[in-house]
Structure formats: structure tokens, C-alpha cells
Amino acid sequence: MVKIGILGVGTVGTSVAKILEENADIIEARAGKKIVVKSGVVKNINKDRGVSIKISDNPLDVVDDPEIDIVVELMGGVDEPYALVKKALENGKAVVTANKALLAYHRYELQEIAGDIPLMYEASTAGGIPIIGALRNGLSANHIDSIQGIMNGTCNYMLTNMINNGALYDDILKESQELGYAEADPTFDVGGFDASHKLLILASIAYGIDAKPEDILIEGIENITQTDVDFAKEFGYEIKSLGIAKKVGNGVELRVHATMIPSESMIAKVDGVMNAVTVVGDRVGETMYYGPGAGGDATASAVISDIVDIVRGNQGPMLGYKKGLESGLKLLSKDDISTQYYIRLEVEDHSGVLAAITSSLEEFGISIESMLQKPTQDEAIATLLFTTHTCKEKKMQEAITALGKLDVVSGEIAMMRIEK
């Protein structure tokens, strides 16, 4: 019999306890041993969790309990779980965590501390989708060319509604909050931060890149308008908030942002709150993994798959490699990202304006791929929408600043990146 202690018996923790009990038949058959939850730790011991496990408000009751074999960390936060996971590993206990923030900041220290003790985290990224296993095991023969992930259900739900139903950003945000898909302060989701944590975890397995959220380009979906949506449709794109990791020579681009992607690509077809991750390996080509990115039971499914793996005696280093993965791979600076861009700006509607803009772009070596001009309410002002050929982020940022200074350009300039 294997005994589990759960730090944080909230929605996911409760699901873990319930599934281990209700699906005990199949889980025991697969793991080869009976798995039971011995105890759990919560902040408020007076709240009923609907599960019949011993509850304490002292994490050490789990972490220091010699009878507990596997500690499941579902607390959230960074510093406290880091200290507790560290202690559990030092006590020789295997650890399963769903905590993406903990890993976004401390995965390399934790791999070091864990050594040969299993520390697993399938639930940290894309909820119920076994993407960690796919990347860590299933694709191990491959150098990874790129990863593109829809890893935030809130953003995808909102964008799907903006594109398929013409919903306005503010309206669909409000609806998402009412449905419980978005928090009262939605910044962590719509700002791309949640996805950035997950991207960093995947990038570590794929590339061995040690970066923190503040090192990479993170942008949200807050500035997308129906004008952008209409343009995307007209030119055969969907708009998705993607976490992107891409190997370019000896560099790796890591970025999270709203992205125009061809409508016919598989990941463009992923709608609503669902998550999906596309991985391109140098040998296998493109594979995609699709499923629910959140929810108590779906996340618990991933947590328990890790527990079963540990009970089966599976080994292997936490991040999937025992020594430096690909020597020389470095995080590319934001400036060096290179991609195609979509630009929306308002201009005075008279002759010579287009020439002024294209010649301004040319100064930065940027050429236009496609263009659309639309009238606005104001007769004197037109909306200009265009896409560029591939250029460096630094040049594009400089070009946007320069365009903003042109007399003929009025208001904010909006930009979105394109991935083909």
C-alpha cells in the first residue's frame, strides 16, 4: 500500500482524493499497488471538503510523516510550496505537483534537490493533457524544432467568441467572469502570464532553457478589436493566444502573445476553453495534444497519472535528461525574435500617406506582404491594416515608434505577430 499526503485540499485536491477512492479498482490494477490518501493539509480546517481524509492545518503533518510515501503539492504560490517540496524531497518522499508558478521559478533547483527521487508535474501544464509525458518520453528521439500551445482556456474561450460570434472584448470578458472562466482580476490569464509559466516548463524539457517569466516576451489579448478579427478572417487566419518556443540556430525564442495563425492548421481549429499543444520534432514531424486545460477532475487525472508512474517504479530525471541537453542552446533576446507582423493604425485619408508609411518601414528593412485600407466613421481618417514579411522584433518596435511620429498617423498603433 502506498500512502499519499495532499498539501492543499481545494478543488483539485478534493478530486484527487475522490478519484483515488472511486476509481481504486482500475488504479490499483494499473499501479500494481493500492494507493490511499492518508492525510491532507488546508488553511481552514473548519471548511467541509466532502472527502473523508484526515485534515490538518500544519503542512509538516504531511511532509514529516514517515508513513507518507508521496506528497502531492496543490497549494499554489511559490515560496511556501518551494520550502515544503524541498523538505519532502529531503525526507526521501516522492513529490507530485500541479504548481506551474513553483516550477516556472524553481524547476532547476528542484531537479537538483530531487536527484533520483521522483518529482513529477504532469498537471502543471495543460491540465489533463499528458503533454509532459509526451515531451519527456514519447518524443525523446527528437530535437524539438518548435512548440506552439494554447495553454490558457480563458483566452481561448474569449478569442473563440470574438471570432466565431463577433463578441466584443469587454463583453466576453464579463461573460467569462460570470461563468467562472476568468478571475475578478483577469490579468494573470488574459495578460499571458499563466501561459508563460507553462511555456517555460515545456521549454525546459525540450531545450534545457533556464529562464524565468520576466526573461521572456509576454503579451496579452487585451488590445484585440473586431477590426483585427475581421482582417484575420479575410486573410485566412485565426487569432489564438499562443505560447511559442522555437529553435532558431543555436537560439531559442520563447514568447507568449496573441498570434495570427493559418486557419487550416490543426491548432487553429481548437475552440473554446480547450487547450492544445503542437510539438514539431526533427524526426517525427508535427504532433498535437488536445484536451481540457483546467477543471478539478481533469487536473486530478494528470496528478494521479504521476502517482501511478511513481508507484510503478518509473524513474528518469525530472526534466527528462541527466546531463546538458543541447550544448550551446541559448534563450534569444526579445529583440532577436524574428517573425511576420500584422499592424493596425489610423491614418489621414489622402494621397501620399501610403508612400510615407511604406518608406518609413523601408528604413527599417521591413517590407509589406498584404494590405487593406478601410474607411472609419470619420471621413478624414482611414484604418490601415497590413502584414509584413519576416523581420526582427527590434526593427519592428523601432518602426512602430517611427510610424507613431509621422504626422499622418493618428492614435495608437496595434501590432500582432503572425506564425505560419
Added chain:
Amino acid sequence: MVKIGILGVGTVGTSVAKILEENADIIEARAGKKIVVKSGVVKNINKDRGVSIKISDNPLDVVDDPEIDIVVELMGGVDEPYALVKKALENGKAVVTANKALLAYHRYELQEIAGDIPLMYEASTAGGIPIIGALRNGLSANHIDSIQGIMNGTCNYMLTNMINNGALYDDILKESQELGYAEADPTFDVGGFDASHKLLILASIAYGIDAKPEDILIEGIENITQTDVDFAKEFGYEIKSLGIAKKVGNGVELRVHATMIPSESMIAKVDGVMNAVTVVGDRVGETMYYGPGAGGDATASAVISDIVDIVRGNQGPMLGYKKGLESGLKLLSKDDISTQYYIRLEVEDHSGVLAAITSSLEEFGISIESMLQKPTQDEAIATLLFTTHTCKEKKMQEAITALGKLDVVSGEIAMMRIEK
């Protein structure tokens, strides 16, 4: 250092040898040890394979070589590889096989023989997609409600072209043969037999069902016409050849056939030669795995992922469970399959005909869900297309026989199953 011997150095075997050499850096980092191919076995030792490994035409040179740690079986066939894999396991060697036919017939004996020695087979099903790992490990917390797989790229390529481009069956079969997607005798692919082997493998992991291809319903795509395609489009369906495993009470339906599925489902969006498998777990909900189902490098990617797993010391029983999985789960007989049906038949075009058909169906307890009547070249004959509500396969087969005897019905009656 881990030494590999390859039985069958054809397309996949050559890819395995090349990738192990060319991606040695990353594979060694992930596995923790250097992996080298010591020798290979082929039928014709005079043919150049383009790889610099020792070649023999005697399988025992690999299977009985005490220096070889892992035998990779890529021969195809059933009896000879069975004997050799058995011998390799008895010699204490781990085995990796991509041989779906071998597993469709002998997976349970092989699990028994293997015991604690790793016997892995990720490449046997859906090529480069790590679906075996997902089902065996990633979804281990779940009772599996259903599996739907596009597991034959030839069928999917042909159907995609029939649906998207209006290609005729015979023309697209010829094109597929010219492109090398279909064999000169295409029966194994278009008849559903290839997919049935893969379905049986997945059903063993999901349900512990011990069945052979001849025990289950297998139908091909040979009778699909543009009339069916047009109907499908009009009523919001795609047509896919699916391998389906579905738990119904204590029974499991296993079947391979052309299927109408709602266009908005994710698996309906999988086009061309690509494969995909949707798995619904009772806790995680729907997940889907997408990628290349064939090709030397993609298949080799899966073979090597198994090798890496073995070198890492990963354990766990071959089919993913150590004792009976879900006691009482039984393969449902073909008669007891229950689903919705699409029927195409030609009828005399006069009053009373519809009444004759519906009342004939009613005798078998079958009711019509939607209907479409179309004129044919012959003024006196109409094509009648309809879908039914859910009924038992036995009733539907009886109804088709009865319809065929009606005076007003002329020619063959075509049937396709619908999954929603």
C-alpha cells in the same frame, strides 16, 4: 553503453539506426547512457541499407548475442517474429516492436512471457503519435469511456479527397497507389484490417479485452460514393474510417468502419494522411492525440522513445496493468453494437413507397431521424437517403435484408454507421 540489435533493417529499421547516430547527443542526454546499434538482420544481405551496422541474415545472430541488450523487431509478419521475440525475452533481452499484427494476435501471451522484462510497442499504433504512452501512463486514473481513432493514413487521405475535392473512389485509390500511400493490393488498408490491429492493441490497454481481428466488426471504405459524401456534407457530417472502442455497461464494442461524425468534432478536422486518436476518460474527459501515422522517421521516433524508456529503467507491465483490469468487461458481439445508421437505397419513385419502407423499418423497432430523396438518371427511380435513431446492429441487419426484399427497392442497399 546500451547495445541494440535490429530484426528487419527496412525503411523503419534504417531510420532507427540513422536517428540513433545523428541525434545521439540528445538521445544520450535523455536516456542517461550511450545507445548504439550493434547489428541488424535482413533477408537479403546484398542490398545496401545506407547504414554502417553489421548485417547478418540469421536472426539468431541478434537474438542469441549476449552483448545485445535490446532487440528491436521490425520484420512484420506474425509467426516468425513471435518465435524470435519469445526467444529474445527468454534470453533476458528487452524487446521493442512496431509489429501490430504480432500484437493483434499474441499480445497476451507476450505479456505473460515478458513478465518483468520490458516489451514495448509505441510504434505499433498510430506511428509517431505517443498514444500508447498516453493511454498506458497519462490517462491511468481513468476508466476509459471510448476511443475513436483515425489509424490508417491511406483511408483518411482517400476520404479527405473524396470529401474536400469530390474525388471518385477509384480515381483516388489509383492516385494513392501512385503516391505510395496504398499498396498494389489495397485491401489491408482500405478494408479496415490494418486499423483493426491497432484498435485491438489500444483496447487491451484501455479495457483488458482479449480479442483477435476475426472477433470484431471490420468494414472498409470501398462502397462509399459521392452521393454519401454529399449527404454527409448537407447534414453536417464528415466521413472517416474509425477504429472505435466503446464501453457500454459491462460490454465493450470494438469495430472498424466508415463513420459519419459531426463536422465540428476535433477528429473530424483531421485531414490527409495524418492519424489521430480521441480518448474519452471518465475523469479527464476528451483528449486527442494527432500526428503522422506512418513513415520511416516518424515510426522510428516512436521505436527510439521506447528504447530510451527502457534505458532509463522504466518498468511497468506491458499492457499497463498487473492484474485483471476491470473484472467483468466483455467484448460485445457484433449483433449487440448499438448506434445510429445512415442508409442509401434506390426505390421506385411513386406514392406509397415511403410508407412501405418506414413500416418495414418499424417492424424492427427502427425509427427514422432525417431523410432526403433525390432523383436519379432514371425517372422511375429515386435515391432515398436517411438516418435512423439508435438501434441494435442485429435489428439493422435484419431490416436491411427485409428492405432488400421489398418490390419497390432496387439494387444494393448501402449502410454507414453514425457516431455523435
